Amino acid sequence: MYHTRVHFVSPPLPKPKPNPNPNPNPSPSAHSPHSRYPRPQLPKSSGGRVPVNNPNHGMDAGGTDSDGREFKNAEEMWREEVGVADPSKKSNWYTEGVGYWQGVEATVDGVLGGYGQVNEPDIKGSEEFLNSLLAERFLDAGGGGNLVVLDCGSGIGRVTKNLLIRYFNEIDLLEPVSHFLDAARINLAPENLMVTEEHKAVNFYCVPLQEFTPDAQRYDVVWVQWCIGHLSDEDFISFFKRAKSGLKPGGFFVLKENVARQGFVLDKQDKSVTRSDLYFRQLFNQCGLHICKMKDQKGFPNGLFAVKMYALAPELPKKVYKSKSKRQVNRPGIIK
Template sequence: MYHQVMHKNPALSTFGPPSPPSLPFFQLRNSRLLRVKCLQMEGGGTDSDGREFKSAEEMWREEVGDGDPLKKSQWYSQGVGYWQGVEATVNGVLGGYGHVNGPDIKDSEAFLNSILTEKFPDAAGRGRRLVALDCGSGVGRVTKNLLIRYFNEVDLLEPVSHFLDTARMELAPENLMVSEEYRAVNFFCVPLQEFTPEAERYDVIWVQWCIGHLSDDDFVSFFKRAKGGLKPGGLFVLKENIARSGFILDKEDKSVTRSDLYFKQLFNQCGLHIYKIKDQKGFPNELFAVKMYALTTELPKRVNSSKAKKRHVNRPAIIK
């Protein structure tokens, strides 16, 4: 992309992947062919026009080409172009769903608190200054409402210039109700797929509602580069919409909503390990399910996972 819009937002789409047919247990248990076909279906998906794809590879070949830099550049330009037409407000970047800001920050804070308690329990006492990178920062919503209260320094990464201009104003010291020990430092107007962080600068790299704009190969390349930006013991937090299976392509803003399995396959390619997972709660029913993943570069001693009472189903409206 010249870059995906990194940013987050609930926009409406009327399509989702079709529900698989209900099958008797004995068929699933006894038919090897059927099991293979089900695995193949997991890789398929649909777009916002209702078209079905047999695999993610088929979709990506059509959208970004097979080694065609011009076509990939057009994919990213269209994504950024979409967001350049959106007002630089919380309601704007959340696609008219500004009211989800509260529950979003609430659950993100609980997730972050649990991570900081376990990973950096005595940071202040040891004189360790915590630093975070907010990827797809938009107007600085997540930094202002969450990260700036826990990290001594926060850098923001956002490819849409008028969003970043608003973030600079919102995060000016005179507009923050936090100690001078906590501040926004750098504002990078750079596409995610082109960004390389400073070596070992960050304790946490926060990636929310933006990774869907990256193609699979750029997804993997980004995280492999970004690993070098983590301090020893640092980690990623990825918060994203989750498709029930396969993927859903939004043709308008050039973004892809991936399933939990799809994400886990990509994490494996990135050499990342899941330290903790949690489901977002309190969003309107018409929105996609949202998951938070804490990811480490080393295999954790234990993995914490929230136990959902039931699997969520895709809804008509989507937070992008």
């Protein structure tokens, strides 16, 4: 359930409402699966926080599921999927999600939903984003340059091996699908890495996101990729509020996720939701998080959901700090 993977082919979009002033020459891409709405402009005074009074594309907008059913808003969808004050129904949602991924092979192609070819452009885009963040705002938190990251939804260790272990001294992996985590232990064994012994995977937590609480002030970065869609809105907010306590001073989150053009798209098969950009921003507000930086993923095939990277922090940075970490520039072999 929570691991590095991606939903690619967009499910059917909601049927468009009749246009009272139809355009005789509509754009052919207006309803293509990979097109998306422009993200809203943030007012300069908002400090990275987005106003939540726009109902057109956020959680108040309509959405659809992979069977083509339409919902008038996210509240209606979540009420049906996880219930209201119904622990058993919510438990079933998460159990079915994990159950889906327990039937997937522990390979790059498996965790990427059969689209293993996006592995390299994904890592390239993430590395460019991470480098810009380290240069602009990464803090040396007084740990002698010992940088620590939590890889949420780590799966088989794909992102850790190909990216994070070259920039961080210690990596903890969080993944509830046990055979994925077993594969990660093998992939990240010292003999299978091309980095110095100062860079290593330390802890392997077989725990779902909605149940995980980090050690206080352990992490410089919490990396969350292609897994947050499995959490209900309530658990999304609860997770980030708990995870904030695990950040060192100046630490931040990186969220990399599929983005719907508006509203949301529910995948009935693996129990996950693809949210729109504004939907995410509304949730960030409720988490008490600021957007420090954003970037669109490039280089993916047509026909896939758009993917965005968000750098999020509890507070806006007041100044840039230099890190004492020695970054490894050698590139390990891609996991086959």
